[in-house]
Amino acid sequence: MACLDQVVTDRYAIYNGDSCETLRSLPDESVGMVVYSPPFATENGGALYCYSSSVRDLSNARTYEEFFEHYRFMVIEYARALKPGRIAAVHCMDVPKQGANICGYSDFPGKIIKLHEELGFDMLPRYCIWKEPLAVRNRTMSKALAHRQIVEDATLTNCAAADYLIPFRKKGANPEPVTHEHGLLEYAGERTVPKELHKYKGWTGNQIQNRYSHWIWRNYASCFWDDIRLGRVLPYEESKAEGDERHQHPLQLDVYDRAIVMWTNPGDVVVEPFMGVGSGVYSAVMNGRRGWGSELKPSFFNQAVINCEAAGKKPIEVNETAEFDWGDDPEVEQETMARESDKYDDTDPIDEEIAAVEAEE
Ligand SMILES: C[S@@+](CC[C@H](N)C(=O)[O-])C[C@H]1O[C@@H](n2cnc3c(N)ncnc32)[C@H](O)[C@@H]1O
DSSP states (O other), rough: EEEEEEOSSSSSEEEEHHHHHHHSSOOOOEEEEEEOOOOOOTTTSBBOOOSSSSSSSGGOOHHHHHHHHHHHHHHHHHHHHHEEEEEEEEEEEEETTTTSOOOOOOHHHHHHHHHHTTTEEEEEEEEEOOOOOHHHHHHOOOGOOOOHHHHHHHHOOOOOOOEEEEEEESSSSSSSSOOOTTTTOOOOSSSOOOGGGGGGGOOHHHHHGGHHHHHHHHHTTTSEOOOOOOOOOOOOOOGSOOOOOOOOOOOOHHHHHHHHHOOOOOTTTTESSTTTTTTTHHHHTTTTTEEEEEOOOOOHHHHHHHHHHHHHHHHTTOOOOOOOOSSSSSEEEHHHHHHHHHTOOOOOOHHHHHHHHHHHH
16 A cells, blocks of 8 residues: 555554555454545536645546546445444535536535445435535635625526535444443534533433433434534644645534544544545544544645644543554555655636636626
């Protein structure tokens, strides 16, 4: 297996490498959960946001078909490494065919679902992560979201598309149920658990009476996650390489915290193959699980090293120290990958598109 750099501790293992290769080192049926956000492929080739110019980067697929051919290698690998009955949760959205212009959308989630069904997963109902329309308009400069468009011709408008988290359950019987003996203990979101329910937190009696956990469960079991704190993300500004304008918006920690706490046991290994600045690994470690992550772009990986180190400082609680075999030791294949990263150029198509819309308005 090839990677440029790595940090391996007893609580997390992170690699600067291509996940098509790094995932191969994970032992069969050893992983408790997979969670990530892939590059959002567009039907015309490329992706909504491009991260680097490496040919290994999924955001550089020349066609939609090529994207899914490439992505398939990763799904095959984590399907092998995941325990039966466990969850792979994929963050995605409907993708505009022409960026910020008025255009049709592609059913990117539908293609992801088809791929997972082909590779031995059952899809579960998706969670919608609500987005505030004006904030989306200001960030994307989407013409279809401008108030002016409602005034001029409302047929050319659309809603602020939700993000989705789609859980897929690997077929087979889960060898170890994921239990919450005393119910759910923390809420990840904008709302707060009503004060009068606090006396039930960690309730050791009959769980039917655990109104604290019940309140959290009702929010988590809702198909609309409408109070995800959009600003609760890991530091990422520093991860921009010099002169690099490429996009990185880390996924909100509330999304990871909900998914990881719901679907894993303490000590389980949580895998994030598109690690970015380390959000999934950070959340796993902060919640008493072990994190495994792999990221292609060196500057994002370097930021993940800082972020995961901060999580690793959280005191270890009981049952989290059991040794885990992280798989084969990756050998460092610096030369090829370093040569590839020299090829990064600094232009981000989405920025150009936004600048063009701004100039027009
Ligand atoms: C949507 S971003 C993930 C952001 C991440 N969720 C976070 O919170 O920081 C997708 C990431 O996939 C990475 N990537 C693309 N192709 C890859 C590959 N073949 N192997 C590993 N990472 C890859 C990109 O560099 C980018 O950081």
